[in-house]
Amino acid sequence: MLEIKNLHASINGKEILKGLNLSVQPGEIHAIMGPNGSGKSTLSSVITGNPAFEVTQGSIIFEGKDLQEMAPEERANEGIFLSFQYPVEIPGVSMVNFMRTAINEQRKYRELPPISATDFLRIMREKKALVEMDNKLTNRSVNEGFSGGEKKRNEIFQMAMLEPKLAILDETDSGLDIDALRIVANGVNKLKSPENATIVITHYQRLLEYIIPDYVHVLYDGKIVKSGGKDLAMELEARGYDWIKQEVAV
Amino acid sequence: MEKQYIDLYKAHHSLIKQHAARVMNESRDASFALFEKMGFPTTKLENYKYTDLKEMLSLDYGLNVRRLDFPVDPYQAFKCDVPGIQSYLYFVVNDAFYPEYNEQNDDLPKEVVICSLKEAAEKHPDLVAKYYGRLSTQKQDGLVAFNGAFAQDGFFMYVPKNVQLDRPVQLVNIMRADVDFMANAHNLIILEEGAKAQLLVCDHTVDDVRFVSNRVTEVFVAENATYEHYKLENTHIKTTNLSTLLIEQQASSNVLGNVITLHNGLTRNSIEIALNGENCETELCGMVIADKKQQVDNFTSVLHNMPNCHSNELFKYVLDDVSKGAFTGRLYVAKDAQKTRAYQTNRNILLNRTAKMRTKPQLEIYADDVKCSHGATIGQLDEQAMFYMRTRGIPYEEARLLLMFAFTADVIDNIRIPALADRIKMLVEKRLRGELSKCEGCTICQ
Numbered sequence: 001m002l003e004i005k006n007l008h009a010s011i012n013g014k015e016i017l018k019g020l021n022l023s024v025q026p027g028e029i030h031a032i033m034g035p036n037g038s039g040k041s042t043l044s045s046v047i048t049g050n051p052a053f054e055v056t057q058g059s060i061i062f063e064g065k066d067l068q069e070m071a072p073e074e075r076a077n078e079g080i081f082l083s084f085q086y087p088v089e090i091p092g093v094s095m096v097n098f099m100r101t102a103i104n105e106q107r108k109y110r111e112l113p114p115i116s117a118t119d120f121l122r123i124m125r126e127k128k129a130l131v132e133m134d135n136k137l138t139n140r141s142v143n144e145g146f147s148g149g150e151k152k153r154n155e156i157f158q159m160a161m162l163e164p165k166l167a168i169l170d171e172t173d174s175g176l177d178i179d180a181l182r183i184v185a186n187g188v189n190k191l192k193s194p195e196n197a198t199i200v201i202t203h204y205q206r207l208l209e210y211i212i213p214d215y216v217h218v219l220y221d222g223k224i225v226k227s228g229g230k231d232l233a234m235e236l237e238a239r240g241y242d243w244i245k246q247e248v249a250v
Numbered sequence: 251m252e253k254q255y256i257d258l259y260k261a262h263h264s265l266i267k268q269h270a271a272r273v274m275n276e277s278r279d280a281s282f283a284l285f286e287k288m289g290f291p292t293t294k295l296e297n298y299k300y301t302d303l304k305e306m307l308s309l310d311y312g313l314n315v316r317r318l319d320f321p322v323d324p325y326q327a328f329k330c331d332v333p334g335i336q337s338y339l340y341f342v343v344n345d346a347f348y349p350e351y352n353e354q355n356d357d358l359p360k361e362v363v364i365c366s367l368k369e370a371a372e373k374h375p376d377l378v379a380k381y382y383g384r385l386s387t388q389k390q391d392g393l394v395a396f397n398g399a400f401a402q403d404g405f406f407m408y409v410p411k412n413v414q415l416d417r418p419v420q421l422v423n424i425m426r427a428d429v430d431f432m433a434n435a436h437n438l439i440i441l442e443e444g445a446k447a448q449l450l451v452c453d454h455t456v457d458d459v460r461f462v463s464n465r466v467t468e469v470f471v472a473e474n475a476t477y478e479h480y481k482l483e484n485t486h487i488k489t490t491n492l493s494t495l496l497i498e499q500q501a502s503s504n505v506l507g508n509v510i511t512l513h514n515g516l517t518r519n520s521i522e523i524a525l526n527g528e529n530c531e532t533e534l535c536g537m538v539i540a541d542k543k544q545q546v547d548n549f550t551s552v553l554h555n556m557p558n559c560h561s562n563e564l565f566k567y568v569l570d571d572v573s574k575g576a577f578t579g580r581l582y583v584a585k586d587a588q589k590t591r592a593y594q595t596n597r598n599i600l601l602n603r604t605a606k607m608r609t610k611p612q613l614e615i616y617a618d619d620v621k622c623s624h625g626a627t628i629g630q631l632d633e634q635a636m637f638y639m640r641t642r643g644i645p646y647e648e649a650r651l652l653l654m655f656a657f658t659a660d661v662i663d664n665i666r667i668p669a670l671a672d673r674i675k676m677l678v679e680k681r682l683r684g685e686l687s688k689c690e691g692c693t694i695c696q
Contacts, residue, residue: 049640049641050637076641090632090638101644102643
């Protein structure tokens with residue numbers, strides 16, 4: 001599904017990713033862990049096409065298509081979704097209008113007619129229930145005045161609406177209390193299917209107690225330096241990252 | 251530049267007076283003397299430093315001092331931008347009130363007077379004499395003085411005590427001529443105690459010539475009266491639109507001004523609202539969408555002369571290409587105007603590096619127990635928000651449009667006529683999509 005080979009990427013001339021390789025198949029959950037500044041968020045930005053980052057080398061292929069040729073909106077409409085670490089507030093753009101525009105753009109991309117008002121409302125209602133999201137929130141502007149937890153829930157709500165093939169959850173656990181974490185993780189798990197894949201980017205092992213990964217990768221200094229099963233996450237939790245750094249240094 | 255007009259006045263002042271309302275002639279010579287002294291405003295004046303009128307005002311324009319009829323049927327010439335708002339509808343062609351009967355206006359309450367200023371001065375001389383020029387002759391301003399010297403007629407509206415209009419009044423100003431042309435008009439609007447009226451002024455141009463429109467509007471809002479003034483400008487690129495709006499509020503009155511420029515050439519809106527009674531409510535807002543070489547200068551003053559009033563000002567600009575915007579927000583709080591609450595915001599988006607915005611909050615506060623704030627920003631569309639929307643599959647152009655539209659939303663929220671708000675939303679969206687780079691039904695702007 002996703003094949004990343006020898007990926008180098010930089011921002012403002014500073015190289016952050018230094019030859020990253022990653023392969024994700026349908027149905028899999030990959031966790032990417034690593035200390036601060038190792039390049040985790042850069043990876044999600046580069047996959048989704050953030051124009052602030054420049055890919056200097058390597059390739060990102062999604063379902064046989066070269067992502068670097070595509071604008072962020074095309075990648076999204078191909079089925080890639082990013083749950084932001086810091087969701088952006090957009091004053092004046094209502095959640096309903098935003099979501100309807102996004103859904104209809106996706107349908108246009110797939111050569112489908114615009115969604116009917118009744119279908120749209122029904123789907124909104126279903127997906128809101130999935131993340132236990134308050135009606136009040138969908139009547140407001142996108143993320144405006146949302147608490148940290150509400151913003152993260154809103155990300156998963158949008159993910160549920162758009163039904164991506166590949167979802168990237170960037171530090172979705174940061175700033176969540178234990179109840180919100182359970183709701184968010186529950187939402188992600190319910191959306192899981194053999195056809196879609198998830199990349200969970202996280203600093204801590206906490207979220208991985210709820211979303212069980214098939215693979216765990218350690219990102220350090222712009223490369224994946226260690227990969228393993230879910231036990232690796234436990235080991236990182238117990239021992240921290242220093243031993244990895246030492247292993248790499250040797 | 252001024253000389254041709256000074257000569258014209260000296261040679262033809264009796265002709266000008268002959269074709270004007272008598273009440274307007276009483277202050278005419280004094281206005282002329284003031285204009286002769288001041289001339290047209292230049293950028294050397296603090297109040298005009300952002301907008302240079304010289305280039306446009308130095309051209310030759312025809313004036314219709316004999317007030318010959320212009321052959322025009324406004325119902326034909328004008329395609330309404332805001333159909334379906336159910337208004338009482340009136341036209342002014344250049345400076346002349348269009349007299350033809352319109353059944354749409356049959357329901358206008360009998361006590362209300364809407365007509366040309368000239369007719370009002372004949373039929374209600376005391377009423378007009380009581381108000382005419384009370385605000386405008388106090389102004390030390392070259393454009394207002396020029397208007398006082400040359401304006402011969404205008405629009406008149408009188409809403410007597412406790413009469414509340416159920417529908418908005420729509421005044422459509424149409425500029426129409428076969429040669430480069432200048433019109434001066436003086437409008438007078440009077441609301442007595444407890445009256446209520448909404449006025450929507452639409453500015454239009456129909457011929458492919460250069461126009462200068464210099465209008466002065468005086469509005470008197472008595473105690474407990476409510477007045478809403480909407481101005482929607484959709485003129486062509488060869489228009490110089492000079493407008494002075496002077497509003498006086500008495501105690502516990504409520505005024506909303508909303509000035510929207512969708513398309514224009516060079517526009518200068520001077521708006522002054524004097525709060526001369528306690529417990530006034532004032533909301534003044536505006537929006538500018540400009541591209542190409544358009545220029546818009548909103549020069550606003552809110553004068554808190556009495557205590558316990560509340561004013562709120564909000565102006566937003568979206569500028570593209572080599573357009574230029576200017577905003578001045580003068581907020582004056584007199585020494586005894588305690589417990590004033592006055593807020594001002596001006597936010598601007600420049601869509602490229604060549605558009606220019608000048609903004610100047612100007613607070614003069616002489617009272618010591620007040621709440622006042624001001625804020626002005628000039629920026630670009632939020633890149634992070636753009637990226638966020640694009641990751642949801644919304645294409646670049648659409649995301650940009652949504653952000654621009656959202657940016658102007660709070661000005662539209664300040665329109666209290668729902669049908670007008672809906673219509674303006676649509677016009678703004680079309681304008682932002684580039685479908686309204688000229689006015690609807692017009693072929694003049696390229």
